[in-house]
Amino acid sequence: MPLRIVNRVITFNPTKEAIILVRNKDMDYWYPPGGGWEVGEGEALSEGACREVLEECGVEIQLGNLIYVQEFHEGKKIGLELFWLAMTTEDISADHCDMDPYGQVEEVRWVTQLEMQEMKVYPRRLKDLLWQEREIIESLENQYMLERI
Numbered sequence: 391m392p393l394r395i396v397n398r399v400i401t402f403n404p405t406k407e408a409i410i411l412v413r414n415k416d417m418d419y420w421y422p423p424g425g426g427w428e429v430g431e432g433e434a435l436s437e438g439a440c441r442e443v444l445e446e447c448g449v450e451i452q453l454g455n456l457i458y459v460q461e462f463h464e465g466k467k468i469g470l471e472l473f474w475l476a477m478t479t480e481d482i483s484a485d486h487c488d489m490d491p492y493g494q495v496e497e498v499r500w501v502t503q504l505e506m507q508e509m510k511v512y513p514r515r516l517k518d519l520l521w522q523e524r525e526i527i528e529s530l531e532n533q534y535m536l537e538r539i
Contacts, residue, residue, distance in 0.1 A: 394469040397439035398424035401476040408500040415496040419510040423447050439474045446495045451476040
């Protein structure tokens with residue numbers, strides 16, 4: 391069974407007290423930007439995470455900790471979603487659209503914890519758990535940082 395690895399990046403802007411969320415064309419839910427890891431291109435996982443945020447949101451980030459991994463299924467494919475924490479003080483361009491020619495992102499925006507409560511967001515834990523644990527996560531040394539050898 392094919393395995394797909396996807397990077398997702400929870401990007402905080404400390405000035406706005408908000409994170410970046412994206413919405414795909416014809417979808418009614420929001421999620422952290424990200425996408426497939428380009429293994430055949432010789433790309434490191436962390437490089438893929440940064441590339442995806444730049445492509446989908448037009449924002450350069452400072453990548454932080456790998457904070458959790460979850461399994462997902464797409465038909466007969468099994469996937470792993472890697473969730474990273476990142477910071478930026480850059481703003482999203484009002485006219486930005488997905489720079490990937492095959493990209494599906496239609497809308498990108500900063501969302502506060504309060505705004506998020508009224509939205510359909512995946513993973514659901516973004517609505518509360520990650521906000522509550524953010525300071526703890528940010529203060530930890532990255533035990534899971536992957537290094538290329």
